[in-house]
Amino acid sequence: MNDQEAPALEIRAVSHAFGPRRALDDVSLTVPAGRFVALLGPNGAGKTTLFSLATRLYSTREGAVRIFGHDLARAPSAALAELGVVFQSRTLDLDLTVSQNLAYHAALHGLAGRPLKARISALLHLVGLADRLNEKVRTLSGGQARRVEIARALIHRPRLLLLDEATVGLDLASRAAIVDIVRKLVVEEGLAVLWATHIFDEVHPQDEIYVLDKGRIIAHGSADEVAGGHLAPARTGAEPPAPEGATAALEAAFRAMTGARAEDAA
Numbered sequence: 463m464n465d466q467e468a469p470a471l472e473i474r475a476v477s478h479a480f481g482p483r484r485a486l487d488d489v490s491l492t493v494p495a496g497r498f499v500a501l502l503g504p505n506g507a508g509k510t511t512l513f514s515l516a517t518r519l520y521s522t523r524e525g526a527v528r529i530f531g532h533d534l535a536r537a538p539s540a541a542l543a544e545l546g547v548v549f550q551s552r553t554l555d556l557d558l559t560v561s562q563n564l565a566y567h568a569a570l571h572g573l574a575g576r577p578l579k580a581r582i583s584a585l586l587h588l589v590g591l592a593d594r595l596n597e598k599v600r601t602l603s604g605g606q607a608r609r610v611e612i613a614r615a616l617i618h619r620p621r622l623l624l625l626d627e628a629t630v631g632l633d634l635a636s637r638a639a640i641v642d643i644v645r646k647l648v649v650e651e652g653l654a655v656l657w658a659t660h661i662f663d664e665v666h667p668q669d670e671i672y673v674l675d676k677g678r679i680i681a682h683g684s685a686d687e688v689a690g691g692h693l694a695p696a697r698t699g700a701e702p703p704a705p706e707g708a709t710a711a712l713e714a715a716f717r718a719m720t721g722a723r724a725e726d727a728a
């Protein structure tokens with residue numbers, strides 16, 4: 463299989479333990495090139511641990527991670543060159559400008575000069591922040607700062623983006639703006655995305671989803687299949703369910719599978 467045909471991300475039979483606590487148990491998932499895949503799991507399910515393994519913060523002792531066919535353990539540079547990541551915790555320098563934050567990160571990838579300026583400008587247009595180039599990150603809203611982090615994650619033109627609960631703590635409008643930007647990147651730029659979340663309304667009926675619970679993948683399919691067929695519009699010509707109805711159906715299925723309490727999952 464050549465690199466063009468390989469999935470963007472392949473996680474095969476990965477397990478991970480912190481001392482006696484097994485955080486991931488035989489997890490396998492695939493993100494095809496150019497596709498949006500959601501990883502849905504309650505708090506403590508193992509999402510961040512999976513991201514830490516996929517980004518090589520932790521080394522994979524059991525199982526394998528491949529990014530566009532490059533084995534992360536054997537060919538880490540080739541694999542990581544294809545990967546951008548937005549972690550759950552904020553990691554921008556508040557006292558640097560948007561441009562300085564991006565340029566600093568770009569330097570780590572060997573980008574400089576005019577091509578770098580053009581790249582920063584293009585990315586800030588993509589995330590709707592072209593006018594904030596020279597402002598300190600401290601002056602941005604939480605949602606705007608998250609968008610800068612997305613731009614930063616894409617600076618080296620990766621073909622796979624991992625986002626770990628990227629909308630946590632944001633208001634509804636900021637969340638919607640970020641989800642829209644990421645989905646647009648998939649459709650228009652051919653980016654592959656793994657979107658980890660526990661927020662149901664971020665998932666569309668036709669999205670491919672994996673449900674992670676207590677370190678195991680307990681369901682996989684379209685969101686509608688996982689919710690027992692209650693999300694997609696009926697084929698009889700009936701009106702599609704209201705978005706809040708679809709969200710409720712997925713949440714009900716998820717809670718039935720995981721036993722998660724509402725406050726764990728919302």
Ligand SMILES: Nc1ncnc2c1ncn2[C@@H]1O[C@H](COP(=O)(O)OP(=O)(O)OP(=O)(O)O)[C@@H](O)[C@H]1O
Pocket residue numbers: 480483484485503504505506507508509510511512627
């Ligand atoms: N560094 C660590 N040391 C010990 N246990 C850990 C460590 N990191 C995570 N864990 C445990 O591993 C399990 C999975 O945690 P993880 O953070 O991956 O879940 P998560 O799905 O990302 O949850 P959240 O949404 O709350 O961030 C949990 O039981 C957690 O307590």
